[in-house]
Amino acid sequence: MKKIFIVIILFIALCQTSTLSAQDILKGKDLSTVRVDLLSDEDIVKIKTQLESNNMSIDQVESTALSKGMSAGEFAKLKNRLATTATLDKTNAKNVNSDNEEGVRKQEAVGNNKEKDVANSFVFGSELFDNPNLNFQPNLKIATPVNYVLGPGDELQVSVNGVQEFNASVPVTVEGKVNIQYVGQIAVAGLTIEVATQKIKGAISRIYSTVRSGQSQVTVSLSGIRTIMVTIIGSKQPGNYSISSLATVYNALFLGGGPGVNGTYRNIELIRNNKVYKNVDIYRFLVSGNQSDNVGLKDNDVIRIPAYTNRVTLEGAVKRPGIFEMKKGENFSHLLTFASGFNEFAYTASVNVLQKTGKEFKVADIQESQYSSYVPLNGDEYRVSKILNRFENRIIINGAVFRPNTYSFYEGMRVSDLIKQAEGLKEDAYLKRARIVRLKEDLTKEIVNIDLATAMTGDATSNIVLKKEDVVTVYSVLDFKEEYKVTIEGEINRPNVYDYQDNLTLNDLIIAAGGLTGSASKRVEIARMIRSEEIDDSNPNKVELFNIEITPDSNEQLTNFALKPFDIVNIRRMAVIHKPEMVTVTGSVIYPGKYVLAGKKEKIYDVVKRAGGLTSLASLNGVKIKRPIKKGQIEDLENIDLNLGEKDSIQNKLEKRLKDEVKFATIPVDWGKVIKNQSSNANVTLLPGDEIDVSPFNETVKVAGNVLLTSEIPYNKNKGFNYYLDAVGGLDAKGWRKKAYIIYPNGEAAVSHKVLLFFRSNPKVLPGSQIVVPEKPETEKMSAAQWVSIASVLVSMGVLLVTAIKP
Structure with missing residues (x-):
């Protein structure tokens, strides 16, 4: 009995307000009787809050709690409960916003996975239960309904405010009672919330x-x-x-x-206490939004969905085609209401229906006057056709009318x-x-021609009576005129083809x-077509x-x-411009x-001389001309057939390189020859757009390509x-020595070539040159089987040769 009293005292101490610190609670006289399993979640939250308000952790009070008699096992349980509470707080953080407001009810979440109703997808109303956003879940934040009947599992929030204060959340026990501290147990099961409130207050x-x-x-x-x-x-x-x-x-x-699949939407039974309490017709909600059938449920209610009796298509x-369920006493007009009526293209005078007679199919027509009296039969299939695509x-x-x-046509209408x-x-009407x-009448077309001038005077012969669907065409005199043009080309600002009008002159x-250009000459040539009714073979001219x-x-x-x-007018260009x-x-x-x-045949020597000549730092071997590649040169290359085959891409790559990569053609200049003799072919004639590039003297030789080290070596x-x-370590494994070449400062290139047998002549090296070693082309190595084949062929040839030379 004493231990129970101590536990109660400790429980009360742990439930004190947050004004007490965690040390005060854990510094009780005797903590040996504390049982963490008996503490509620609210008690653990209070301890956690008190520790946080004092900026302390549970580990910091461990020694104090153990010294006061709390066992290590109970302290471990307390520590674990605090950690679990922190995890739950994080998990539920996103739901804390408004749900933690005072007065908001708690309710266990109820859900169910939604599956698309494929079998009933065309049945009217099936989409109501496929939409996850439409679940009819009750709103827990509304005021408590006064007619709500309490039962075991509900939770009440009882508060006393004023001179005396009291606040407690009390559940309704399985016996149907609530237990209020100092007041005792009060039976509330079966009472409405309004009656229970008055009983608790009393x-x-x-x-x-x-x-x-x-x-x-x-x-x-x-509250719950x-x-x-x-x-x-x-x-x-x-279920x-x-x-x-x-x-x-x-x-x-x-x-x-x-x-x-075969369930009714019109006669769903709500069974309560083994009796049908309510017949639910979902169409009331679907058609008119009436929720009078959406009644509240009670424990152990049964919702029974019988099979349908009458469905039609x-x-x-x-406006809303589908499969509809019909009740006794409903007619075709009700069916149209369920489908929201005809759409704007419907033929409304009659509706075709396909019926089942038990033996075979039957076709019937329902006239508009029968819509409110015709009773649909189970399995009927109604087809509403469209109006005809024609005009009455x-x-x-x-x-040529305005x-x-x-x-709209009316009887007696004339032209x-x-x-x-x-x-x-x-x-301009003709x-x-x-x-x-x-x-x-036989649906073929005919043409009726009339004299429009007499028709407009009212003459009955021409001003004939029209019929519906007639198409009247009034011609324009402009329809019979040829569209005349003139052309002007040459030294004119806007050469083009222009419309011809009467009295058009050259000045016009x-x-x-846009007027003449500055390079227009005084000569103008005008070509005119020859028109004649007779052929003149003696005249060879076409124009x-x-x-x-x-x-x-x-x-x-x-x-x-x-x-x-x-x-056709041609404005000639001046002879000299x-x-x-x-x-x-x-x-x-x-x-x-x-x-x-300055001249028609300006040479490189003349232009360099006008530029002041070469500087003392210029390389005599580094003079070159960079000439832009013109569009015509690429077109000439495209017109040449290199006979490389359809699948060979050499020519395509060459054309692409000239278009996209190579912008200039380099012309090397032997400046030494130019200085000695300006009449030599080394003194190149310049073209517009040329760029003369004089490289500075460079005392090194660059070696690049497939060598061990790309570097520049001092010239010797x-x-x-x-x-x-x-000097750069020689060639690497892929270097191709016999194809190595040198590029001189003026852009000229030279390659080593064979002189005699195995002897090769290498090009001369000049300062500022660049030696390039290309990569060997990849070749497929012969396999052992290929070598064996070659050997067998050679042996066979040898045998044939020996046989042939034997006497």
Whole structure:
């Protein structure tokens, strides 16, 4: 008994408010009787809060707790409980926002995996139970319903506020009672929350005198909702479900996946105490949003979904086609209501139905007058067709009227009436003829021609009566005119093809084409087509040519030549006109920059001389010309067939390299020859866009490619090609020695070549040169089998030879 009293005292101590520190609780007189398993989760949270408020951890108070009699096992349990609470806090952190507000109820989460109803996908209402966002789950944050009946598992929040304070969360026990401290047990099971509140207030007022006097107030609220058990039969996922006591029929049906393949949507039974309590018709909710059938559930309720009695199919031009369930007494008009009625293209005068007679199929037509009386039969298939793609009163006019369009036809309409409706004839209308395309009775078309001028005067012969679907065409005089053009080319700012108008002259055309260019000459050639009714074999000319002279400085010519349709005008270019063209000089010259070519055959020596000549640091072997590759050169290469085969890509790679990579062609210049003799072929004639590049003197020789070390070696005039290869360690495993070449500073290249038998002549090395060793091409090694084959062939040839020379 004493130990129990100590445990109670310790429990009360652990439940004190957070104003006490963790040391005060753990410094009790005797902690040997503490049993951590008896502490609630709220007690553990309070201890954790007290430790955090004092900036202490559980490890820091371990020695104190053990010295006061707490066993190491109990302390380990306490430490583990605190750690578990911290983990739970982190896991539930995302739900703390509004759910921790005072007064929000707790409820065990209930859910079910949703599966797409493939079998019933066309049945009206099946999508209601496939949508995970529509679950009819009760809202736990609303005020407590006054008619809510309490039962075991519910939890009440009882508070006394005022002079006396009290706050406790009390569960309803399995016996249906709540146990309130100092008040005792109160039976509340089977009572509504309103009646239970009054009963609890009366019991508390007998203990708390301030409640009786009104100095303190009592509030009772539902803080935790119990879970009830319901059974669902006939659903896609039948079974027993534990759901909230606030749940409704639709919530339970959603958890069960809705009616099964053959389940009814119109007569679902809610069975309570072995009796049908409610017949649920889901169509009331689907069609009009009426939730009167969505009643609350009670423990041990059964939801039974029987098989349907009458289902029909409605397809075609309705707003919501599908399979619908019909109840006794409903007609075809109700079916149209379920489908939201006809759509805008529906033929509404009658509906075709395919019926089953028990022996065979039967086709019937329901007239519009029968919609409210016809009773659909089980298995009926209704098809609503579309209206015909034709018009009952259409007539069309197009052509030279102000408003060509489709108009409404009426009996007795004539040609003049339709033209008046189209705002009348245009000025260019052709009055001698109009055409009517008419549909005959055999559905073939005929053309009716009328005199439009007499028709507009009201003459009955021409102003005929029209028929529906007639297409009236009013011609324009412009339709019969050829579209005339003239062409101007040559030294004109906007050469092009222009429209011809009557009285068009050369001056008019020149102005329309933007005027003459500055290089236009006085000579103009005009070509005119020859028109004749007779063939003149003696005249070899195909066109008639006119050569005239104009004043190039003026767009207004004194001789204003009159043009005719399809004339071609060519403005000739001046015989002598040269715009200044330039070349560029870079590198080691006195005055680098751009220079104009002064002569028709300007030489490199002349331009370098104008640039001040070479500097003292220039390399005489480093003069070269970089000439841009022109588009015509690439086109010439494309037109050459190298006969390499269709699959060979050598020519394609060469063309691509010239287009994308190589921008200039390098012309090496032997400057020594140029200085000695300006008339030598080394003194190259320059072209516009050329760049003369003079390299500075370089005392090294660069060695690159497939060598062991890419490097620059000081130039030694007494050493040759092999010296520089040896100076970088020689060739690597892939180096191709016999194809090694040298590039001189002026861009010229040289390669070693065979002189006699195994002797090779290497090119001379100059300062600033670059030696390149290429990579050997990969060759496929012969296999042992290939060598054996070759050997066998040689042996066979030897045997044949011996046989042949034997006497």
